[in-house]
Amino acid sequence: MNYSDNLIDNLLKGDRRALARTISLVENENPEAASIMDALYKKIxxxxxxxxxxxxxxxxxxxxxxxxxxxxxxxxxxxxxxxxxxxxxxxxxxxxxxxxxxxxxxxxxxxxxxxxxxxxxxxxxxxxxxxxxxxxxxxxxxxxxxxxxxxxxxxxxxxxxxxxxxxxxxxxxxxxxxxxxxxxxxxxxxxxxxxxxxxxxxxxxxxxxxxxxxxxxxxxxxxxxxxxxxxxxxxxxxxxxxxxxxxxxxxQLLLKNRRERFLKKIQSIVRYQLEKEFWDENAKNFLKENLETFQDSRTSPYKLAEELLKNYKEKWREHHE
CATH class of the missing domain: 3.40.50.300 (P-loop containing nucleotide triphosphate hydrolases)
Structure with a gap:
């Protein structure tokens, strides 16, 4: 049993220390957080x-x-x-x-x-x-x-x-x-x-x-x-x-409201993960360089956003081909 499984097991047995550790892992965006939340979901x-x-x-x-x-x-x-x-x-x-x-x-x-x-x-x-x-x-x-x-x-x-x-x-x-x-x-x-x-x-x-x-x-x-x-x-x-x-x-509004919350949660997770993946060092540097010269270049924010998206799509294709 690995650390995460052990933590989840103890949490579900009512261990308050396991509860505190689990919350900290999720709050601090530990790499294990998503799999922990996934494992706990059936108990929610x-x-x-x-x-x-x-x-x-x-x-x-x-x-x-x-x-x-x-x-x-x-x-x-x-x-x-x-x-x-x-x-x-x-x-x-x-x-x-x-x-x-x-x-x-x-x-x-x-x-x-x-x-x-x-x-x-x-x-x-x-x-x-x-x-x-x-x-x-x-x-x-x-x-x-x-x-x-x-x-x-x-x-x-x-x-x-x-x-x-x-x-x-x-x-x-x-x-x-x-x-x-x-x-x-x-x-x-x-x-x-x-x-x-x-x-x-x-x-x-x-x-x-x-x-x-x-x-x-x-x-x-x-x-x-x-x-x-x-x-x-x-x-x-x-x-x-x-x-x-x-x-x-x-x-039947409790179920309806919780379903809407479920939908918004999925959208929020996808948005968060995409944003984290999108703003890598290259994207940050590209933005920084263009910000430093934005008064002279007169390039519109729409054009720069388009360029950033194009770079991201190319990077994605390279990783998935």
Whole structure:
């Protein structure tokens, strides 16, 4: 049995160290990563995936911890993927604060993994869906993906989650900002956290008014008030997630959504592999040389792209003849 087979075998037996090593191999794009994901795939499909997003400071981490504790009381196991901004110095994920504030870190039934966005446009790392798959294969009942809530990250979550929870706070204009950011379109559930603050009722009314403007849809997102730091509203949030899950299952939408996710995953893998293969040293040097003289040459980017593609096709033919 080789190293990868041994690792997979231990992971499927519930070995947490094997789980951590497997995630690291996939995150670091180890040559074995694709074959490991391939071997694990038949074990995927059990976990229900929840995406949690919203503006910074909305209390997402506290809410995720409280929701995790709620699921643990029901004897369910939970994997948490906390997506952090990439450190400009190390390119790593800033886990320290996440661990210090987490009550569930030492719970054997919970596994927390912090991931860096690695400069991707979206807030969820490109590898986050792979990590969710690994946690699923490991046997977790729930996988919660908590994103930093910056820019395009919300859209990444939708691609990777069965239910998307958008967390807002009563601060003035928060709901309007959320609407601008497109959060209203992707939310399956709204949580108005820190509901003991001034303006909570007004914010609640604002969100509900904005939801009225949405096109007619079968699923109407609920708005739940919470004070996560005191554990208030957590049971209601869990209930609303369960209602959305039942709605998806009843209407065969869970399978449909997962099929779409499967398709996008294939496209993403192909795109990633092609890009990696395409930008070899020759292509990078060709681009660099032309960038240095671009003001004088007046060659259009279309012409240069055409040249790069031609070179790539020739290289491909040489390797496959």
């Amino acid at each position: 499909g059990h976990a229900y995936r929840i995406g949690v997003t919203g503006p910074p400071g909305a209390g997402k981490s506290t809410l995720v911890d409280e929701l995790t504790k709620y699921y643990r009381k029901q004897n369910k196991t939970v994997g948490i993927i906390a997506v952090d901004p990439t450190s400009p110095f190390t390119g790593g994920a800033l886990l320290g604060d996440r661990v210090r504030m987490s009550d569930v870190f030492l719970d054997e039934g919970v596994y927390i993994r912090s991931m860096a966005t690695r400069g991707s446009l979206g807030g969820l790392s490109k590898k986050a869906s792979d990590v969710a798959d690994i946690l699923d294969a490991f046997g977790k009942d729930y996988v919660i993906m908590e994103t930093v809530g910056v820019g395009q990250s919300e859209l990444d979550i939708v691609e990777a989650a069965d239910t998307t929870v958008v967390v807002l706070v009563p601060e003035s204009g928060d709901s309007v900002q959320a609407m601008k950011a497109g959060l209203m379109e992707i939310a399956d559930l709204f949580v108005l956290n820190k509901a003991d603050r001034e303006g909570a009722n007004r914010a609640m009314q604002e969100i509900q008014a904005i939801l009225q403007l949405r096109e007619n849809r079968d699923w109407k997102p609920k708005v739940v008030m919470s004070i996560a730091s005191e554990g208030k509203g957590i049971a209601e949030i869990a209930q609303a997630i369960q209602e959305h899950r039942e709605y998806l299952e009843k209407n």
